[in-house]
Amino acid sequence: MNTYVILVRGINVGGKNKVSMADLRKCLEALGFSNVTTYIASGNVILKSDKDAAEIRALIEEALPLNFKLDDELIRVLVLTRDQFQAVVDNKPEGFGEQPDLYHSDAIFLMDVDAAEAMPVFNPREGVDAVWPGVGVIYSQRLSALRTKSRLNRIMASPVYKSMTIRNWNTTTKLLDMLSDLDANG
Numbered sequence: 001m002n003t004y005v006i007l008v009r010g011i012n013v014g015g016k017n018k019v020s021m022a023d024l025r026k027c028l029e030a031l032g033f034s035n036v037t038t039y040i041a042s043g044n045v046i047l048k049s050d051k052d053a054a055e056i057r058a059l060i061e062e063a064l065p066l067n068f069k070l071d072d073e074l075i076r077v078l079v080l081t082r083d084q085f086q087a088v089v090d091n092k093p094e095g096f097g098e099q100p101d102l103y104h105s106d107a108i109f110l111m112d113v114d115a116a117e118a119m120p121v122f123n124p125r126e127g128v129d130a131v132w133p134g135v136g137v138i139y140s141q142r143l144s145a146l147r148t149k150s151r152l153n154r155i156m157a158s159p160v161y162k163s164m165t166i167r168n169w170n171t172t173t174k175l176l177d178m179l180s181d182l183d184a185n186g
Helices: 021-030 053-067 082-090 115-121 144-149 152-157 159-163 169-185
Strands: 002-009 034-039 044-049 076-081 103-110 129-133 137-143 164-168
Touching: 002 053, 002 082, 002 164, 002 169, 021 034, 021 044, 021 053, 034 169, 044 169, 053 076, 076 082, 082 169, 103 115, 103 144, 103 169, 115 129, 115 137, 115 159, 137 144, 152 159, 159 164, 164 169
Parallel strands: none
Antiparallel strands: 002 044, 002 076, 034 044, 103 137, 103 164, 129 137
16 A cells, blocks of 8 residues: 545635535545545545555546535646655755745645746746745745735736645645654554
8 A cells, every 4th residue: 555645726715615624535435545634624635545646636536526516627636655745845945944934935736737837937026936846846935024025826827827736835744744654653
């Protein structure tokens, strides 16, 4: 059995596509996944499976609209192996996420698009925003005191935005901790 991180894009955002994490867990367990754990209500799941990532993604993307009332076609699922997720944290830019009182830091996970294709949609404001490409991720950091001047929200107007799901750095590192706990305990 392999351990995976599942990031569901498009649920519980702005009051739309409400899915309780308890119901999501039940749905995934009914699909045959084990050790299903969720973290906060933004579509973060850790589970174990003997299937590969592509099979898991297909199963979940098919099951979600069948089991939940979803009014948005932007529901997407990203499945990452433990090693892939570990690499996102290990390969962060130097100092990224280490000053949470000063900066808002996000991992922008990419689905079916690479960083070279995604980077042109970012237009960081000097002195406010900074972005760095990674493998399967864009690292984004905003100066907290000036976050209302950030240009990060402009990416939503781009068609490439449909291929992204954003997690704050605290959530990202918490998921890695949960992965480590699951691997150590079962």
